[in-house]
Amino acid sequence: MTDDAMGNFPVPELSDLPEDIKERIESETERAGFTPNVFSAFAYKPSHFRAFFEYHDAIVDESPLEREEIEMLIVTVSGVNDCLYCVVAHGALLRVYADAPKLAEQLATNHRSADLSEPHRAMLDFAVTLTETPGKVDERDLERLREAGFSTEEIWDIGSVVALFNLSNRMATLADIRPNEEFYTLGR
Template sequence: MSRYPLPDLNTLPDDIKAKALEVQEKAGFIPNVFLGLARRPAEWRAFFAYHDALMEPESTGRTSRLTKGDREMIVTATSAANRCLYCVVAHGALLRIHEKKPHVADQVAVNWRKATDITPRQRAMLEFAMKVCLRSHEIDDADWGALHAHGFDDEDIWDIAAITAFFGLSNRLASFSGMMPNPEFYLMGRVPREKKA
């Protein structure tokens, strides 16, 4: 399992514990990343502040033309390139839910170029995200033109690049620490969720 023991929820600072319980209420479980990073509270706060600004921009008052599905698709594809088991499984689950397509995460994670459940716009988005992930030093003005042709503006392009870069950090933290996906992620978006009584 993890190379760093997950801390007990009751030992966490109040703000981190409250956020973990909020996520548990919504998802039915606490994702291991919330506990795994909580061993360093200042870093946890910085990590999740940036995460929320990128993945939930409306929480900061900013609008983004990338859908939640688009954002999770970027994370799933680039995490697969970085071979991060935790992020592929966790964000693949969220991708299935937001796109309402049970096969899309597997397609994107294994070979996004052959994915049949993505649009030409999403394909262009992933092309750029993968270039940021693997060859950011090669990015030039032609990359902007290709994205503009699919209706992305310069702020959208920033979002694609920032999400890719942030999750490059997340991938490496999860991988080196041996963070494992919660079992619940594997079925999310594949089978109907049980309703609470």
């Protein structure tokens, strides 16, 4: 864990963290080959770390959505929210899962300019609406997703990803979480 993982709060020492959090960070570090800065940053508040990553893991591991679709949602929402950390980190994951080197940048700047299927366009249009004007989301928005072929469970999960990453984007901005250098070249 590096001190430059975030700029606005202190990064805890790995040795000072509760055992379960140390194990999770060590596991992620081994898997990725580096410690993603979001783990170092969220470790500042162990109870928040546990809750955030438990919800994240439930969304990723227990969804009928493809991982590529989850990353498409994250990158699009993070672009709308001007969240550098999530655009860079999840853009790298999107490049890997979608095997599409240009897609992340297209989604982060304007998903409407990307070469997308109609269902994915509907999914990302909804994600932007839920992000920018959540009070205007109504049954018609859900019906558009159904018409695009999404099941009730998939619609719930689309909303869950969008909601979690609106929170994540705001925390990354508050904490000034910085992208790891490794993310910039991953999947290129």
